[in-house]
Amino acid sequence: MPQITFIEYSDKSHCVDAETGKSLMQIAIDHGIPGIDADCGGSCACGTCHVIVHETWQGKLPTAQEEEMAMLDMTPEPQPGSRLSCQLTVTDALDGLVVRLPEFQM
Template sequence: MGSITFIEHDGNRHEVDIEEGSSLMQAALDNSVPGVDADCGGECACGTCHVIVDKKWASVAGIATEVENQMLDMTPEKAATSRLSCQVKVTEAMDGMVVRLPEFQM
């Protein structure tokens, strides 16, 4: 079983085990990673589970959908590899992936 690392804005790292089929947001919540609010519970409708995927892992994580981008456009911290973690399905191919949390969730 592989793992994914969340890095908080202050540099704190949280390594979480991969549970295939679950969302990246759920992985953060299940492991109490601070900084992921998930106010809508995974509906792609609040923008509070924003993560910035490490560039090397961007193609593995996939690109944001149109609806997702519309939410992400509302945060000033949006970056080229930004995703809403509720829309990223975790797979074994993500073993070793690094994602960063923004300073603030919108």
């Protein structure tokens, strides 16, 4: 089971075991990670599951599709590595993934 680390804006870390096949957003919700609102339930219709992928992982993830990029353009503070966690499916290859949460969700 891959381990994923979520780092809150306040720098508090949460290292969780992640079930493969689920979205990163669902993993955060399942583990009660603060800062992931997921208002649209994972349908890529809002930006409230915004995460910033650690630079060492950015090139290892699938490229964001046009729909995700449009939602990220509306986030208050997009950054290099910004992704919607609903669009990232957990696989064994993501063992050790680190993501930061922004100060505010959209």
